Amino acid sequence: MKKRSLSLSVLVLFVLIISCTKLLPPVPKNDEVLAGTIPGLSPQHEKEHLKGDEAFGRIFSKEDGLGPIFVQASCSNCHIENGKGHPSTELTRFANVNGTVIDYLLSKGGPQLQQHSISGYSAEVLPAEANVFSKRVAPAVMGLGYIAAADDQSILNNADPNDANGDGISGRVNYVNPTNFFTSLPIHIANNGQYIGRFGKKAEKVTIQDQVVFALKQDIGITSDFDMQDLYNIQFGNNTGDNVPDPEVSSGFVNNLVFYLRTLKAPPRRNTFDADVIAGENLFTQIGCASCHLPTFTTATSDIFALSNKVFHPYSDFLLHDMGPLLDDGYIEGTAAGFEWRTPPLWGIGLAKNSQGGKLFLLHDGRATSFEEAISFHGGEAASRRTAFGALSQPEKDQVIKFLGSL
C-alpha cells in the first residue's frame, strides 16, 4: 500500500514534469517583436546570425577596451530590442560655425561628444567654442539587410534635386567619400570617386560595415582591424586611459555584427486588413507623404540568397530633403546642410513604443512624442504635406495615425 502510494506520487510528478510545456510563458505575438531573422535563411546563416546577436548584445567594460570615453557600452544599450532608441542614450555632435565656415573642432574632441568615461578618467565636455549642436536618438536596426541590398539605381530613380516634376519635393542623394575598407559591389554607382550614402540620419554611410566600424569607435570607444586608432579625451591628453591592445575586437567580431544586421528581419506589420488602416494608407499616399516615405523597393541580386530580388516596404526614399527651419540644427555634415535630413524608414514605427519604454520619441532628436507632433515639425519640402494633413477631417487624421501604428 505504502509502496503503491509512493510510486503513485512519483508517477504524478513525472506527468507534471512532462506536461511542463503548458506552464511556460507563451511566445509574444510574432508581429509584435523586433527580433528574428529574414525568411529563407539556411541553418548555417541562422547560426551566424546568433553569433552576431551575441556580439550586438556584448557589454564592453574597461577591461575589454571600452572607451576610455564613450556614449554607451554596447550596441544593444542604444538599440534596445533592435528598436528605436531613447533620449537617455542620445548622442551629440558639435561644431563651430562662423558664417559659412564650419569647424568640427577636431582638436577639441569634435565632432562627437563622448559624454561618458570609464572610472578614473574624465569624460569630454562641450568645448566653449562649440556653437552648433546636433542631438540624435538611435534608429531602429530592423530590415537593414534589405536596404543594403537595393542597388544605387533604385535610389537614384527617385532623386529629383531640381524638382523637375514640380511636385514640390526635391530629394537628392548624398555622395560621400568611401572608407578605406570599402569594396565596391555591382549595386554601387561611383560618381567622381564618391558613392551614394544610404544609412545614417544624413545618409552619410554607404554600407552597414561603415556604420558598424564608425559606431564601435565613436559610440563605444572600441578599435577594430578597420580602425585601429582609439578615442581619447583630447581635452585631457592623447593616448591616455586605455591600455587594452588594439584592435580591441577582431574583424570577425565586426563581420558578425554586420551579418546580424543584414539578416534581422524587416519589422512585421499588424492589422493590415483593418478598414481604417487601409483607408489611412490611401490618405497617406493621397496627401503626398509617400513622395518621400516611399512604400516599396526591390533588392538586387545578393550573396545571401534570402535577400536576392526581394520586395520590401521601408516607407523611405533614402534621399536628403530640406525639412525647413524647425528641424534645422545648423550642423552641416558632409554635403548635408543642417536642415537636410534623410527620410527615415517608417517601417517598425508602430512598435517604437515597445522599445522606447511605452512612450514615443520621434524625429532625429526624439523631440516628438506622438505621430501628430512628428508631422507638425515637417517643413521645407514637406510643408505642403503637413498642411494637407492638417486639412484632413479628424476621422481621416485618425486613419492616417492608425496606419502609421500598423507599420
Place this chain on the structure above:
Amino acid sequence: MNTFTLKYKLFTFFILLFFAVTTNAQKDSSFIKRISADTSKLKMNLDAVYNRPFLQMGKLPIALGGYMEINTNYSGTNGVADGFSFQFKRLTMFMASTITKKIKFLSELEFEDGTKEINIEFAAVDFEFHPLLNLRGGIVMNPIGAFNQNHDGPKWEFVERPLSATQLLPATWSNAGFGLHGKLYRSNWVFAYEAYLTNGFDETIISNTKGKTFLPATKQNRDRFEDNFSGEPMLTGKFACKRRRFGEIGFSYMGGVYNKYQMAGVIIDTKRKVNVFAIDINSTLPKLNTMLIGEFAWVMVDMPAAYIQNYGKQQHGGYLDIIQPILKRKIFGWEKASLNLAFRTEYVDWNVGSFDVTGDKIYEHVFGIVPGISFRPSAQTVLRFNYRYQWQRDLLGNPATRTAAIQFGISTYF
C-alpha cells in the same frame, strides 16, 4: 599544477575523507556519533554555521558534515524553452573541531556545479572570552541579511536561492577578516551582535558584463582573499534579537570603499563607497505554525562622475517566504516527516532612480513568484517541487520578458 587538477585533487580528498569516516561508522556504530543540531538554546541566524548535523568519530577532535543539492530544471523565456537539465548545484562539506573548550574551528568548502567552482565559504577560528565577547578570524561570512549566514540548501523549501541573495547581494559572500560577536540571554529574549572588518568589493561591481551595478561580480575576483582591492577594510555589522515563540529580527550594514583610489602612495581617484543595509525576519505564527522568512536589502553606490546610467546608484530587493506545514507525522515509514506548502515572492530593482535626460523612471527590475511543495522525511532532508514565474523589465520598462521554470530538487545533509 593547473587549477583543474588542483580542484580535482581537493574534491577527491574530501570525498575520500568523508567515506573513510562513514565506512568506519558502519563497522562500529559506537565509534561514530551523529551530533544533531542542538535545539535546547534559542538559535539565531548567527548560529547557523555551527547549527548543523555533524558526524564525530570516537575521540577524534574533528566532526564532519555537509550537504548536497541536486535538481531538475525545465525552463523557458518568452516561449523559447531552454530545455530540460539536471543540475548538480552544490556539494558542501564542513569540518569542525573544538581545539580547546573555548576555541572552535569550522571550515566549509563548497563545490558548485560539479567542480566548476570551488570556494572556501567559511574557515574561521572562534575564541570565546565571554558569551558577549568572541573573537573570530579567518574567512568569515559577512553577516549582511540572514540568507548569507544561513544558506544551507536543506534548510530551504525552494530549489533556487532568493534572487535578492544572488542577483543583488552576493550570497554566499565571505571574505578574509577579523571581528567580534556575542550574545546576551534575558529570559525569553536573546540579543546578538556581530562586527567584522574584512576585505571588500572591487570595481567590477560597476564595470562588468552584466551592464548593471552588480555586487556579486566581485566574487569572480580570485585574489580577493589575499588582496583587498581598495586597500581599505570593509565593515559589516549586525544586530539581531529573538524572542522565544515569536521570532527573530536582524538589522545589518555592510560598507566600504570599492575602488582603487591610491597607488604607490599616490592618490589617483576619489574614494567611492558602497553601502548596504538589510533587514531580515524569521517568525513562526502561533497555532497555524506558518513560517515567515524574509529579507530586504538596500544598496547605495557612489558612482564615478560621467558614468552611464545603466549602472544604478541605488538598488533594493528582497523576498518573503511563507511556509505552511500541512502534515507532520509518520509518512512512508519516516517517523518525523512533514509535508509543506511554500510560497515565495521576490523582487530586485537593480537601478532605482530616473533618467537625467527625460526624468522618466528607470526600471531594470525583476519580480518573481514561486509556489512549491516540499516533503521532509526528516528535518535534515528535503524533496521540493517548485514552479517559478518571473517578470523582468529592462531599463526603459519595455514589455516584460517572462520566464517560468519547473524544478524538482533534493537537498540533504549527510
